[in-house]
Amino acid sequence: MAAVVLLTGGVALAATQPAEVASAAAPAHATLVGDLPTTTTPHVLDGDVRSVAVAGNTVVLGGNFTQATDPDGTRVDRRHLLAFDRTTGRILRGWAPQLDNEVYSVVASPDGQSIYVGGRFNSVDGVTQLKVAKLATSDGRVLPFRSGVNAVVTSLAIANDRLYVGGVFQQIQGRQRRLAALDLDTGDIDDRVAVDIQGVHRTGGDGKIWRIEPSPDGQHLLVVGSFATVDGQPRNQIVKLDTNGGGTMTVDPWSTTAFAGYCASFQDYVRDVSYSPDGSYFVVVTTGAKGTGLNGTCDSVSRWAESSQANAGYQWINYSGGDSNYSVEITGAAVYVGGHFRWSNNPYGTDSLGPGGVETTGIASLDPANGLPLSWNPGRDRGRAVWQLVATPDGLYVASDTDRIANYRYRGRIAFFPLEGGRPVPQPARQTLPLALDQYVPAGGGQPARVVSRDYDGSTFGTVAPTVGDASALAGTRSAFFANGVLYTAMSNGTLLARSYDGSTLGAPVTVDLQRMTAFASDLANMTSSVYDGGKLYYTVSGSNTLYMRYFSTENRVVGAVRFDAATSGGGVTYSQVGGMVLAGNDVYYVDRQAGTLVRAPWRAAGGIDGGGRTTVAPAGAGGVSWTSTVLWARQGEVPNQAPTARFTFSCTGLDCSFDASGSTDGDGDITNVTWDFGDGQTASGPTATHRYGAAGTYTAVATVTDDDGATGLATSSVTVAALAPQASFTTSCADNVCAVDASASADPDGTIASYAWDFGDGQTATGRTAAVTYAADGTYTVRLTVTDDQGVTNSTTRTVTATVPAGRGFIGKDAATSQSTSLRDTVTVPTDVREGDQLLLFAASNAKGTDGLDAPAGWTRVLDGTTSNSRSALFARTATAADAGSTVEVTTSVYARTDVVIAAYRGVALTLGGQTAVQGYTTPSRPATAGSYVVSFWADKTATTTTWTPPPGVTVRHSFAGTGAGHVSEMLADNVATADGPTPQLTAGVDQPSAQSIATTVVLRPV
CATH class of the missing domain: 2.60.40.10 (Immunoglobulins)
Structure with a gap:
């Protein structure tokens, strides 16, 4: 075939294979998700869903929409943001924050109590909140949080107790930033994250950050978008940043030029990135239209090793053939991708289905080992994009702009595929000695075609024995390889057959669909050896001095469209003379067809035979064995199981003991289970355990370990415990x-x-x-x-x-006037016990507009005003004279309004003017106080829903009133004594249903 050119880390590699893919650790998902979506999601009726956040049993969707329905079709109005019950799919009725524009990203806080929202909006529930907001997961109410972003926010992510923010903005909270970090509690900007992102990928780009992806351990951050340099270093469309454990962020040495090229007329084309659950690799998806052959990354999915390598190259790349990828999520079992694409494994198609291409409409699952499409292939109406894929412990959410998925099932812009019913994705491990070497022997010499086998432990061959007496079904086989219990045979007619094989019985053959790859069919017809290794099929063909490689997925039996040159003859190896190949550990065993011998040689990590270490292990004709047949494969030989050895350590503090059996070993396998008997009738399981004994004494603890073949081992030890006394401190x-x-x-x-x-x-x-x-x-x-x-x-x-008991200090009395009708004047009476020098406080709360007048008579000092869009409150203060006791005080408004007035008198304390404020809401501001000060708090609201007040703990209520009827005013006055110097605590009063038309304030009366 013609030479294939791949762009790997900016270097063109002719006739070579991509970098080796390291095996992944334990995945987050053990299987693919199921084929059918559940019915436990709502239906979004218009626009699109761009982001999903899961917090416990609550799922929040963000996007650009106005209406949705429950799964049963009940319509609910929701603009840009909705929440639903994860179990039932029902939209939460009490969760309805009002945003004035669309949402691009939602993420849940680590404790699940808050939802962070980013987008194009400027207000939430009528309160200014520029582009970023923090909401309560329980009811969607707006929580205090600074934002101050000057343009659209497109991506949010959480790591290191920071909220990372990216978008189109250039400035946030007065700082020049294109990537910023905010404190999770307050929203204050973190100046330790100040990397300088400059430029755009292509002239005319808007400099957008498309995605922020933290590594699982939080030590790194991948950022993709339209930019050219970061801290002065070339980083085109993707940068890896070091968080330094939450310290000052720096640019990691990792870099690539793979995304520096242009794609059609796109101003930028990298759209999403996802880390594997174990953090060992990440996958990048792009749009951009068809690139130049295979020399580029347009419209591709590529896997990259987690490293700090400069000028790195991808490990594999999957091309769609000219359609966009927008989202990616890795679960370990699979790489899920979504977008506008029609095909996968389609490098030779240009808006068409090329050789090897597999139809995957709008959504696909790819083999992590090689990027080939897996059998999970539900299909969907493509629309523009799957905007986000979100894996949970029990499945996968798909957020998009269309409403048909999985064989045209209606799921309005959000679907959930459960893990239940999903298929495993086998990743066959390389075999080790001993082997059962199987060989197909064609009919001849009066004998039928048959399969013979001989055991081999690395030094000695067992007796040749027939395993299949009549193997005529294998007639026409040119080469074979064995993987995951399946025998694959390359046939002389250019087909690849798959059948089960257990060492004695050949199953019915199934023809592997070559997807129009006539070049590979020709290779099959002339194949002389083949071996599977880690998602790759290595093979030789007659008359060629090259070892070839194609990707191969055993789960879906898909063959990679591209043929790579893995190695060429030389160094003691002539590939045109290599017969059947098998792998065992780090060695390859192959037939030297010219010499008629079986040879062992080291297998190179990147694929290929190291001829410098070749050794003949079976000469021609030795022991009556003929190696002339090139059809050779191997099965794992059987080794007698050895029982595991149990060991454990323990340590105790008082009655609490910790046990650890991780030192237990199994010489020929893995320990799969550990059980504990603590000697007091209680048990546990797992490699480590903690246990509290009910009483002091000596107990016999037993650990039982079980290996992967069911054998067990025991270890016992005496454990002595004694109760410890508590430690009193105050x-x-x-x-x-x-x-x-x-x-x-x-x-x-x-x-x-x-x-x-x-x-x-x-x-x-x-x-x-x-x-x-x-x-x-x-x-x-x-x-x-x-x-x-x-x-x-x-x-x-x-x-x-x-x-020290103070003389004559404290609360003297109060009077209140509560209004159920509108007026211009409201009057209260100064308590008769008031004496000269007492501190008088006059609180007024009205349903007048914030711009209307609210005044006290002459001689009173205005301390503060509290206004909302539909309410007006104020506080006045006065030092009492001898004539004030029993006198009346009149509060006036400039318009007819309902006004409640409360007067309170205190002795031995006084108000120092300056700094007093009222805040919107039900939580008082903090004020500096000294020990012995009276802390006076006042709450008021204007809403028909308030029928009662619930005071915060630790205060004495002096007045509490809830009006009735439309537009009524309600208020509460309470105080407490500060027991120490320092800021007063913020106090939250409770009402039936919080309202935006509310104020809260605190003033401090210091001892005199």
């Missing part, structure tokens, strides 16, 4: 005669603390981890804490506190 904090105690520092080394008992030294007692006491007289008191653990063991400790 802190104190006093303000005047009020002292707070906290035993959070107490601990039990071998269990849990069951109870806390306090003796405050004046006859008062309490229980609980925290408590407070008010002393009636000045003095120094000894506080004793006694803790009791779950074993009944106790421990005590003491501390002294000093109490």
Whole structure:
């Protein structure tokens, strides 16, 4: 065939194969997903779904849509964002944040309590939130979070307790950034992520970041999009960044020029990237239209080894033949890809089905070993794209812009394929000695065609024995290889047959579909040897001095479209004389057809025979064995199983013990199970275990290990345990005669603390981890804490506190006027106990507009205003005079409105003006306070849904009122005493249903 040119790391490799693919570790999925989607997803009726986030039993979809239905067809209006129940598929009715524009990316927080949203929007629920928002998973309410992005956000990802943000923006929170990291709690920008991304892939590009993909261990970040350099280093369309464990981000040495070329008129074409579950490799997908032959990465899927290699090349590449790939997700068992494509394994097609091409309409699963299409092939209406593929522990979500999938089943823009019912993807391991060498012997000399076998352990051949007495079904076989219990035979008529073979019985043949590859059919008809190794088929053909390689998937029996030159004759090897080949460990055994001998030689890691180490292991005719037949294959020989050896270590602290049997071994296989008997009637399983004994004593622990052939081994040991006493510890904090105690520092080394008992030294007692006491007289008191653990063991400790009872300090009284009708004036009365010098606070809450007037009479100082779009609140303050007691105070509004007014009086404390604010919502702002200060908090809202207030813990409610009827105003006033210097805690009041028309404030009255 003509020489094939591949672009690998920017270097053209003529007539060679791609880089070796390392085997993957344990996958996230053991099988493919099932062929049919569940009925537990809603149907999005218009636009597209671009992103999926899963948080527990809640699934959130983001995109550009306006309507959806439950699985039963019940219609629900949802713009750009919806959430549904993962079990039923029903759209969550109480989860309906309102966004003013489309969503591109949604991700769930590590604890599942929040959903981060990125897109084109500028507000959520009427509140300004530029391009990024944080929502509560439970009900979709907006949570406090800074954004400050100046253009569209297209990708979000979480790693290292950071939210990584990418898009079309150039600036975020006043910094020049194209990639940024925000604090997960606050949204504050993290200046340790400040790599300088510059340029575009092609003139006219918008500089978009298409995808951000963290490695499984969080140490690396892959970013794909339209850019040219990162921190001054050439990185065209893809860059690997080092997170340095959450420290300062740097550019990793890994690089490639594979995406530097242009694709048709596309301004950029790399669309998605995904790490394997074990982090050993990643896969990149592209759009871009057909490239120049095989010299490029347009419209391709390519696998890359995880490394820090500069100018790296891909391990394999799969071409669609001229259609776009948009998304990729790796589960270990498969590489799932979605897009606009029509075919896979189609490098020779140009918007057409070329030799080797397999129809995979809009979605496909690829073999991780070689990129060939697997049998999971549901098909879908292609539309423009599958925008995102999201694997979960039990399946795969498919988010797209079309509503037909899996043989035209209706699934509106979101579908879920469960893992249940999925098929395994075999990755046959290379065989090891001993081998059962099988050889097809054609009919002749009065004997029928037959299969003979001989055992070989690396030094000695067993007796030749027939295994199939009549093998006439193999007539016309040119070569054979054996993989995953299937015998594959290359036939003289140019076909490849597959049949089961157990060493004695040949199954019915099945013809492997060569997908119009006439060149490979010619190779089959002239094949002289063949061997399968790690997703690759190596073979020789008559008259050629080249060892060829094609990819081959045993799961779907698909042959790679491209023939690679793996090696050429030389160094003691002449491939035109190589007969049947088999692999065992790191060696290849092959027939030297010219000498009629069986030869052993090292097998090169990249494929090929190392002739420098060749050794003849069976001379011609030795022992009556003829090696003239080129049809040779091998099965794994049987080795008597050896029982595993059990070993374990343990360590105990108190009643808690840890056991570890990872030191157990099995010389000829793997340990598949470990069970534990702790000697007290309790058991466990797994290589490691922890156990708490119920009482002190000596017990006999037994570990039983089982190997992959069912043999067992035992190990025993005596374990002595004794209960440990808990450790009592507490802190104190006093303000005047009020002292707070906290035993959070107490601990039990071998269990849990069951109870806390306090003796405050004046006859008062309490229980609980925290408590407070008010002393009636000045003095120094000894506080004793006694803790009791779950074993009944106790421990005590003491501390002294000093109490000083303040003279005449505290709350004096209040009055309130609550309005059920509109007016221009509302009046309250100053408590009659007020004396000169007392602190008066006047709170007013109204359903007037934020721009309307709300005023107190002369002599009152306006402290703060609290406004929303449909409510108006204010706080006024005054130092009382002798004439104020029993007088009336009138609050006025500039328009008729419902206004509630509350006046409260305090003695021995005063308000220092400056810095007081009111915030929207139900959580008060924090203010600096000194010990003994009165912290006064006020909440108000204007909504018909509030019927009652729930105060936060630790406060004394002075006033609480909920109005009735449309547009009513409700409010609550409460206070507490600060027990220590420092910022006051933010206090959240509860209502029936939170409203955006709400304010909360806190003022601090310091002792005088």
